[in-house]
Amino acid sequence: MHRYLAGEDDRRKMLDAVGCASVEELLASIPQEVRCGALDLPPAASEEEVRRQFWAYAIANSAPECFASFLGAGVYRHIAPAVADAMLQRGEFFTAYTPYQPEVSQGTLQAVFEFQTFVCQLTQLDVANASLYDGATAVVEAVMMAARVLPKRRRVVVAGAFHPDWSAVLDTYCEPMGLAITRVGWGADGRVDGGELAGALGNDVCAVVVQSPNFLGVVEDLSTLGPAIAGSGALGVHAVAEATSLGLLAPGGRFGFDVVCGEMQAFGLPAAFGGPLLGFFATKQAHVRQMPGRLVGETLDSSGRRGFVLTLSTREQHIRRAKATSNICTNHGLMALAATIVLSLLGRKGVRDVALASHATAEYLKAGVRDQGSGARARLAFPQSPTYNEFLVLHDDPDVLLARLKAEGILGGVSTTRFGDSWPKGLLVAATERNTREECNRLLDALRRLG
């Protein structure tokens, strides 16, 4: 019998107790017409054999750890303190269920309450949920909420350079809900085209989504966008793909945005080939009953001790069913725990230091690219525009450039060609506190030679 299952003797005793000679008798209710024969799968493998198979998969990949890596475009490589994974590997955390029985789930519940608090602090908004799947679906949930809050308004505006994957997901969800999407482009400086945005706003718009820093790395001026959007009566949604930017840049919550949401993977979570990541969502108190996702609240037990419970559950699918604020059930609880641990370790100084170091490293790279002169094949797309830790380097053949850089041990960035012709051709280059000066110089030197 397999080591994950109970043994032969267990089975025999249980069969005796239920009065059956074999388990097949207990399966009689499954009709013959749907039965299958032996599954077309290999036989059971030992741990050693499974390891060999998976080491083979691992070796067939180019792990960024083995390169100087400047990859971004929605997933970023920041420090991952050792304590985080050590805590996550505690079975009490990762093999626990959703905390529906609070008396035996205070560990999970309190950690989520701390996560919600961190998200409120980062976003300068009143309430945050216990996590969503990722940045793309977080933005979708914000738009869906706006459509509920303003049911007569059926149009959504997406302003500026917005992550193309996130944009595609928004299309998928908005179409069946009868929501039309107007996309506003960017100007020569890489920021939202203000005139075009003004023309797009109207009293039929329920949500306006602005990503900042945007997909091209440029920092949007939320201080003017926020009031303009609020003035139009729509809900403002500040979408964040690089969450560590919130350590240096004021969030939409400061400028009147109704929602700040997006992706928190940057706080030390593994890139994991794109999942599981960590969606976060924060909003104003006024919208709390329209919020998607789980909420943990503080309360007292019958002897007056502080404790935590899932609350305001009537918004959710298991109670509200067809009228729920979201269909989400299983969310990304363990990823939220991971982020909570990392944020605890970084704390108020660390959150800012990580952002400053990432920004400084990117500024060093930008200066290096700028210094190559206007005749260089690789040049900054928006040399005058503020960026955080990511920027677009224009190049007429970025895929060939990337291949040459890789041959020199450098993962130089993400080519915009993979997102289609509507994007300026080039490389999105992201830098973090993990990129050394030596790595930066290697990239600059390679750009100069191979450019």
Add this chain to the structure above:
Amino acid sequence: MAQPNDRLYTKTHEWVKVAGGEASVGITQYAQEQLGDVVFVELPAAGKKVDKGAALGNIESVKAVSEVFSPVAGEVTTANGELEAHPELINRDPYGGGWLVRLSVAPGASDGLMDAAAYEAFLAEEGAH
């Protein structure tokens, strides 16, 4: 338990009391028992016009949400402002302080609804205890 005789009842467990063109609406003892402790009430604004049987609002407990259906056609004049800070009034005093809305109604608006005896018989039929 005896239902108050001074009002009429619906099959969806609302009560209505009409006097001089104004109707008061609430939910019954049975309804509040089923819901459990009320935590939040969503009520319409003054001026909202409703048909008989249309949704008036929602009452939330920890484990359920119940829609409230208007027993009469009319126009909302006031909603019970006390319920925002004290939703528990619905549990403690469903026929008094726990009233939900008042509507202005035309004569005969509450015709056809059940009286106390009929509602009690209805509850017994439903197997309510």
Add this chain to the structure above:
Amino acid sequence: MNGSRTLREPERLIFERSSQGRVGYQLPALEVPPVDPSATLPAALLRGEIEGMPEVSEVDVVRHFTRLSKWNYSVDEGLYPLGSCTMKYNPRINEELARLAGIAQLHPLQPEDQVQGALALMWELEQALVAVTGMPKVTLQPAAGAHGELAGMLMIRKALMDRGEHRKLVLIPDSAHGTNPASAVFAGFETVEIASTAQGTLDLAVLARHLDGGDVAALMVTVPNTLGVFEPEIVKTAGLLHEKGAYLYMDGANLNSFVGIAYPGKMGADALHINLHKTFSTPHGGGGPGAGPVAVSQALVSYLPVPTVEKVGGRYTLSYDRPKSIGKVRGFYGNFGMLVRALAYIRSLGRDGLKSMSEGAVLNANYIRKRLEGDYHLQYDGPSLHEVVFDDTFQAASGVKNVDIAKRLLDYGFHPPTMSFPLIVHGALMIEPTESDGIDELDAFIAAMKTIAVEAKENPELVKGAPYTTPVARLDEVRAARQPVLRWQRTKS
């Protein structure tokens, strides 16, 4: 008195542990020139240190989370008989493999030639799920079961639109999980609840009547249903739907009961989501992450989300070549970290192990049913597969409800079963033991349940006041909902 200080005293919030000057991190030395952000970024957009964020040491963080962990019950500790959740053992080898640098650190936007191993892994998992379901193709994109339901319903909607039809209705049994109607609504449908038969199964006469209306897009069912009972007429049901141009969506939450025994493909399912965090052992994590791949019939293959992983002449590629696709339902390709774990599990158990897994699940549930039949009421007495739904009818005579039984079970050291679901059973206690548990663990659970049944009769107040021995007593959920406090704030003193 309990000797564990951790369990005797509440653990402060990490923000309350904060002490000025404590530090929990160290960044690598900054070798590039430091930058004054007011020189490079607009002043109006800057922020300083975030007020209220904690200053704690690394030791503080380890102690804090270690202590918190001890307040949790978990599968590693004991039986977790949550019906429809399939709380089985989460193998440690899966955790090791998911953390390999060549797997965990991959960036989704690396060029394909750099991630052939990852793509191969995804392709292999898809083939394995094809083998398990008997259905031709699988999308690995959805992040959870509910997400899979949405994807499946979007595919059905697209298929109908492709035929020029705009059917509005989705039929859902009253026993269904709440995500079913919620997902259908987000896919743009209206839901119609259909009452189950007296046996708790699908009522085909009711189904046929609705189908005659011509506006039914699909029926969503769970097989076996949420009572743990196999739908005896599932093939006929699929036939009725397909005849009328409608589709069958199958919620795979209960797949653990028939892997290697039956094919959903043969039942006529058009779309089936598979909860990898249930049947295929990926950890529940206190609320996810999970993964909800969706297997589809030939009728829906054209509408699958993009990209899919294809194998062309020995190379793996992410294909966007699906003109009728519903598009993307999330960023990137799927919860890859969970896909890794699921494939490792499938490889570890293998062809015969997977069948044995389901057989064990069914046997364990039936053992519990047999031993507790006299003590608890069974509303529906059809044959149970991997879960059994009792209810509190016997105990209600002395005023003890399912919630009280659940809280008293905590005192005996067990996580309670699923409560108050499905909605068609009043006072439900849904028990799903999974194949991970041996007879000793089940006997301990049974003994506790029997004792509680006796307590409910002879000393109901004892049960109603439970729990007594957990780190916190019953929590005031009414207070939490009436005066929501959803974050910590520094109080001004």
